[in-house]
Amino acid sequence: MSVIVEFTVPTDEFLFGSTLTANCDVAVSLEEIIPTDATTIPYFWATGADLEAFERRALADPHIDAITQFDRIDDSALYRVDWHHDDVGLLEALVETGAVVLEAYSEENAEANRWNFRVRFPNHDLLGQFYNVCTDHGIAITIGRVYTLTEASRAGRAFELTPDQREALVLAVREGYFKVPRETDLGEIAAELGISQQATSKRIRRGADKVLRTSLLSPAEYR
Incomplete structure (x- = not known):
């Protein structure tokens, strides 16, 4: 039975996230994705006052090969980015365990500097494998809720609000x-x-x- 997990990770321990949000006042959220490899995040939204500067900084990063803007609404834009790196990180752990990213977004304020994730794993064993990979590579994830869709409905959590x-x-x-x-x-x-x-x-x-x-x-x- 599939299991849904909500967890957070410090921005500086999520290389992809820290690459996009470093030294800029931009909030980033990933679209729902089914990872097939660790080199591409198909789509994400960026929201900020100066998206052009955000794009320039992104392209200057050695891990990013290309960034493409697909749509823009006011101060938010939809992007696709191609990137690479040699270290095992959070995305690789998700790919390895067949996880589906349902929701992921950056949160930077006086109280927090982190990424929030809601992820679906095929079963509890793969969730355990994901946690072990993160632990082995020093990725400090903090797990909040773990539940199945049935449990969420029975507990009155059908809206799946954080x-x-x-x-x-x-x-x-x-x-x-x-x-x-x-x-x-x-x-x-x-x-x-x-x-x-x-x-x-x-x-x-x-x-x-x-x-x-x-x-x-x-x-x-x-x-």
């Missing part, structure tokens, strides 16, 4: 962010959470997307 997303959504609802007219704004919510407006917006949007997809779409329509 604790941070739930906190932001609950606060937004309570403070009247979704009312017409609005009774609060992102700045006030961000101040209460102690994070940036950009990070607050991403938590609310991701959380709302999960809730709406699960509530409104049938299992066949919901990815």
Whole structure:
């Protein structure tokens, strides 16, 4: 039976993530991917005020062979990047154990400098193998939740919200962010959470997307 794991890893121990976010004020989130090799991440979103500078810095990194922008919406853009390195890291561990990355995004603020992952493994044995590979190579992952889809449903977790997303959504609802007219704004919510407006917006949007997809779409329509 497949198992879903939520875990975090420090940015400086996730080489791909630290390569993209080093020395720049850009938030990065990976699209859902099924790794087939450790040299390519098919697609990821980058959000920031100066994406052109982000692209220049990315191309200057010796691990990155190419970066291509496919779409852009305001201060967010969808990219594909080809990269390489010789060390065994988090991506290699995921490839080796047949994992599917359901969600992965960077989080950098006064309280955290890390990547958050939600990953599906084919079974518990491969999850254990993944953890052992990470431990053997000094990758300090911190596991939060481990559950099957059945367990998630029975426990009332069908929305699969992370604790941070739930906190932001609950606060937004309570403070009247979704009312017409609005009774609060992102700045006030961000101040209460102690994070940036950009990070607050991403938590609310991701959380709302999960809730709406699960509530409104049938299992066949919901990815």
